[in-house]
Amino acid sequence: MEIWILSDDQVPAPGLLVVQRRGSGTGLGYCGLIENSTGNTEEPELAFEFLQEFWNRGYATESGAAVIDRARTLGYPGLASTVRAWNTASLRVLEKLGFVNTGVHEHDEMHGDSLLLRKSL
């Protein structure tokens, strides 16, 4: 396993946040904003990942909605997200959060095509 820490000036605010269960403090995964892969600093990318034992309990959707609210407050005009076309769960989360497929996709023979979605704030 590889662990790395990004300093505040390397990630757009509010950065990547650890998601914990209220009360117990159990770490469930992370959710937050990362740099836009196309270099568009106005529109960072929403990213999330959860431990498999906690999948399908609404955590990605709930934490994604909180990050979107924060991004809106911070004044971003929109958010992007890139996701593999085969990643049905992630696409469903983004759909529930109001992201729409832009039709832009990047072909990747090895990992599967990547789709670009976006949401106006």
Ligand SMILES: CC(C)(COP(=O)(O)OP(=O)(O)OC[C@H]1O[C@@H](n2cnc3c(N)ncnc32)[C@H](O)[C@@H]1OP(=O)(O)O)[C@@H](O)C(=O)NCCC(=O)NCCS
């Ligand atoms: C994608 C991921 C973040 C989703 O997290 P989560 O907390 O389980 O998401 P939620 O519970 O909020 O929502 C999941 C939705 O996907 C649906 N879903 C899950 N697996 C599915 C599948 N194989 N086919 C269709 N829908 C699926 C669930 O039913 C749910 O939709 P619903 O509320 O309409 O029933 C999680 O699976 C994960 O960490 N995956 C590995 C890392 C990853 O793919 N990160 C995203 C990179 S862009």
